Amino acid sequence: MDMLLAIFRALGDPSRLRILMLVRGLDLAVGEIARVLQQSQPRVSRHLRILAEAGLVERVKEGAWVFVRLGPAAVTAPVLTAVDALAGADVAASDRERLAVVRAERRAAVEAWFNDHADGWEQERSLFSREAGVEAAIVAALGGAAARLGDLVDVGTGTGRMIELLGGQAASALGLDRSPEMLRIARSRLEAAGLAQARVQAGDMYALPLGDAAADTIVLHQVLHFADDPAAVLAEAARVLRPGGRLLVVDLMPHDREALRDERRHVRLGFADEAVLGWLAAAGCDAAVAQRLPADVAGQLGVTLWLGTRLPC
16 A cells, blocks of 8 residues: 555656656656756656655666666556556657657767767777777677678677678678768778678668668677667667577676766766666577676776577567
């Protein structure tokens, strides 16, 4: 009875109902919720405390940011079913329109940063990891230098390094990126490497320009921390995988380098294993940690490789 009353009290405020509908499909930063609701962050934080006490949302601190997501499905699923049945109309349509604007602004800022920094991207990557060690781990995770990778897709290919590294093991290799400047450099790189079976083209990681079950191997190398919805990115990648195909995610371990949000447009400060493995499982993959590469040099960040294998539909 106490839990039921707490839920009803939490939903008795229009702002709290709006927050619940906003985060039902997407983790959001508190500041983003405040912008959509056009309320102060302290006021939104009070609403979130009440929702969290009722088990309707969870707050996850990541550096100076706090991300908000739905609470356990045992609590939220029946509540959302009731809201959908009783509302009659989409109670959060206008909020989602404002959220789309907020997200579009953030993605545009990331894209502009990539275009501005394309020429120095290799140096940027080397700040975060021992690149030679990471690349060796990538090859090993996919079965070694003699493994055949089938149709390979590199999501967020940047300057094409993953295609250069792995393209010789693939029947076909496609690099996708939203940045025209990155693609320009990648094309030159692949031409110089003589990879006739490789190409690059514009592509959005949230809406890959490929049909279902079109790829055997997909790589996301240092891409996910730029995503405002990592779960959606992995679900879209899994859609493109054939049954038995492999999805390799290479990204940063959790860290507290808050300055990277502004300096390099990182949205997430690395990832815990349980988060990535959970997203891969939800996307229909059997997932495991392939390798961890903790930082061993001052100023560098640790890297984890997670490998998902697409289960039969």
